[in-house]
Amino acid sequence: MPKPVVLIAEELSPATLDALGSDFEIRRCTGSDRDALLEALPGADAVLVRSATRLDAEAIAAGARLKVIGRAGVGLDNVDVPAASRAGVMVVNAPTSNIVSAAELTVGLLLAVARNIPQADAALRKGQWQRSRFTGVELADKVLGIVGLGRIGSLVARRMAAFDMRVIAYDPYVPPAYATQTGVEIVGLDELLTKSDFLTVHLPKTLETEGLIGFDALHRVKPGVRIVNAARGGIVDEAELYAALKEGRVAAAGVDVFATEPCTESPLFELENVVVTPHLGAGTAEAQERAGVAVAESVRQALAGRFVPEAVNVRLGTVDDELAPWLLLAERLGRLFTATAGSLPELLQVRVGGEIGRHDVAALELGALKGALGSVVEGGISYVNAPLIAQERGLATELLTGGDHPEHRSLLSVHGVLPSGEAVWVSGTLTGLQRRERLVDVCGFEVDLPLEGDVAFLRAPDRPGVIGAVGEVLGRAGQDVAGVQVARAADRAEILAAVHTAGPVAQSVLDDTAARIDATRSWSLEKSERTAR
Numbered sequence: 001m002p003k004p005v006v007l008i009a010e011e012l013s014p015a016t017l018d019a020l021g022s023d024f025e026i027r028r029c030t031g032s033d034r035d036a037l038l039e040a041l042p043g044a045d046a047v048l049v050r051s052a053t054r055l056d057a058e059a060i061a062a063g064a065r066l067k068v069i070g071r072a073g074v075g076l077d078n079v080d081v082p083a084a085s086r087a088g089v090m091v092v093n094a095p096t097s098n099i100v101s102a103a104e105l106t107v108g109l110l111l112a113v114a115r116n117i118p119q120a121d122a123a124l125r126k127g128q129w130q131r132s133r134f135t136g137v138e139l140a141d142k143v144l145g146i147v148g149l150g151r152i153g154s155l156v157a158r159r160m161a162a163f164d165m166r167v168i169a170y171d172p173y174v175p176p177a178y179a180t181q182t183g184v185e186i187v188g189l190d191e192l193l194t195k196s197d198f199l200t201v202h203l204p205k206t207l208e209t210e211g212l213i214g215f216d217a218l219h220r221v222k223p224g225v226r227i228v229n230a231a232r233g234g235i236v237d238e239a240e241l242y243a244a245l246k247e248g249r250v251a252a253a254g255v256d257v258f259a260t261e262p263c264t265e266s267p268l269f270e271l272e273n274v275v276v277t278p279h280l281g282a283g284t285a286e287a288q289e290r291a292g293v294a295v296a297e298s299v300r301q302a303l304a305g306r307f308v309p310e311a312v313n314v315r316l317g318t319v320d321d322e323l324a325p326w327l328l329l330a331e332r333l334g335r336l337f338t339a340t341a342g343s344l345p346e347l348l349q350v351r352v353g354g355e356i357g358r359h360d361v362a363a364l365e366l367g368a369l370k371g372a373l374g375s376v377v378e379g380g381i382s383y384v385n386a387p388l389i390a391q392e393r394g395l396a397t398e399l400l401t402g403g404d405h406p407e408h409r410s411l412l413s414v415h416g417v418l419p420s421g422e423a424v425w426v427s428g429t430l431t432g433l434q435r436r437e438r439l440v441d442v443c444g445f446e447v448d449l450p451l452e453g454d455v456a457f458l459r460a461p462d463r464p465g466v467i468g469a470v471g472e473v474l475g476r477a478g479q480d481v482a483g484v485q486v487a488r489a490a491d492r493a494e495i496l497a498a499v500h501t502a503g504p505v506a507q508s509v510l511d512d513t514a515a516r517i518d519a520t521r522s523w524s525l526e527k528s529e530r531t532a533r
C-alpha cells in the first residue's frame, strides 16, 4: 500500500515532521511558486501551509486526492474554505499556537513606536549619538485602543495593563461582561478613535474589516496617535496610513503585515516614524513548534478518517473526552446499519438514550451519517462532505435524545425505515472501564458482540439444524469458525446468527451459507468496516 502523501508547501518547524512520523510520504514544494504548487497538488493527500501559499478554488480543484489542508497558524485568509468544503476537503488550523507570540510582537511594536528603538539603533550603528532626536513618549496613563478583542487582542490588553495603560476596545461581537472581566472598557469605534493615544488592530481580514482603518477612521483619530497592525495587511489602509503619517495626524506606526506579501518596497519604508517587520508575529521557535505539531496531529487524524477538533469546516459541536468514544461507536453503528439494511432510508434517526443523552451529543448524528454513507459512496466520505452527499441523495437525519433503557446505562441506536416499509436498527453501548464497544441489538434481536473483527450475520427462519448447516458450509470453504451467537425473535419465527470467523468470509461463501439456510438476509461486519475505510 503506498503511503499517503503529505505536501509541505512552506518552511515548518522540524517538530512537524517528527509529529507526522513515518506513516506518510513527505513531499515539498514552494507554495508561493504558483506553478510548482499546482504541479505538486494532484499527488497530495494533505497539504501543509502557512500564510504565503494561496489555496484558492483553482488550487483545491488541482488537488484531486486532497483530503485535508493544514494551516500551521491562525489566519485562513489564504485558504478558500467554502471551496474546500464543497470538495470535501477538511481545513484545520492551529488557532492558539501563535497567539502569545503575536501578542508579544505587538507589545514590542508598541514599545518601538513609543521610544523609536529601531531608528535609534540604526542611527547609532552609523556613528550618530543623537539622544534628543529619539525622544519618545511613555505608555503609562495613556489610552490603548484595541480593535478586535479576541484571543490576541485580549492577551495584548492584559500585557499592556501591566504598563499602566487604560485599555479600551471596539468589538461588537464580544459580550460586555467578558470585557469587564478582562478589565477592558468596550466602546464604539468612534469613541475608540477619538480617545486612543495608541491603537492596535487584532481583527480577522474580512470584507467588513478590510480598510476599516482607512480614510474616514484616520481623519477621526486623536491627533498624534500611534498605530500598530500585526493582524492582517489591508485592515489598516497602507496608502491612507502613509498620508496620515506624512500629515502628522498619526505620529508613528508599527507594521508587521502588508496587503501584498512579501512586501519589499513600500512608501511606508521611507518614513522615519514607521517601524516595520516582515510578518514576524508568529516568528518564534515556540509558536512554530506548536503550530507544526498541532497541524501534524490533525492531519494524522483526518487522514485516518477520524474527527478532528480543529477542523474549521465541520459543524460537529463539542466533542470532549466523554463523547469521543461514542462518536466512534456512532460511526461504526452507521456502517453496520447500512450493511444490515442493504439500502438507505429517507430518514436516518440517531437515538441517544440514558446518561450520555444528557450531554451535548449533536456530533453523534454526523458520526452515524458518515458511517452510514461510508461503505456506499465512491470517492471517500468525510465529516466535511457527509452532510452535502446526504442532501444530494435525499437522505435526512434526525437526532432524538432522552429515555432510559432498563439494561444499559446509555444506548445509541441508528434507525431507519426502508422504502419497503421495513424498520431496521442497530444499537450499541460502551461497557466497562475500558469503555468497550458492544453491539446489543440488531433489529430487535438481542446480541452481545464486540463491534470489530470478522462477523457474518445471517437472518433466517428458526428451524432445527440451522447452525449445523452454517458450520458445515463454512467448514467446507476452509473457514475457521471462532464462535456463533444465536438470537431468537420473540415470536420464535426467525433467528439471527452472528458467526465469528478467523478471517473475512468471501461474499460467495456467505451467499452459499445464506442459500443453505434460506436466510432472508446476510451481511458482514468486516465488510461494512473494511469497505468504509
Ligand SMILES: NC(=O)c1ccc[n+]([C@@H]2O[C@H](COP(=O)([O-])OP(=O)(O)OC[C@H]3O[C@@H](n4cnc5c(N)ncnc54)[C@H](O)[C@@H]3O)[C@@H](O)[C@H]2O)c1
Binding pocket: 074, 075, 076, 095, 098, 099, 102, 147, 148, 149, 150, 151, 152, 153, 170, 171, 172, 173, 174, 202, 203, 204, 205, 208, 209, 230, 231, 232, 256, 257, 279, 280, 281, 282, 283
Ligand atoms: N502577525 C502575525 O504573524 C499574526 C499571528 C497570529 C494571528 N494574526 C492575525 O491576528 C488577527 C487576530 O487573531 P485572533 O487569534 O486574535 O483572532 P480572534 O478571532 O480570536 O479575534 C478576532 C476578534 O475580532 C472581532 N471582530 C471581527 N470582526 C470585527 C469587526 N468588524 N469589528 C470589530 N471587531 C471584530 C471578533 O469578534 C474577535 O473577537 C487575525 O487576523 C490573525 O490572522 C497575525
Ligand SMILES: O=C(O)[C@H](O)COP(=O)(O)O
Binding pocket: 050, 051, 052, 072, 073, 074, 075, 076, 098, 231, 279, 281, 282, 283
Ligand atoms: O495567521 C497567522 O497565524 C499569522 O499571521 C502567522 O502567519 P505565518 O504562519 O505565515 O507566519
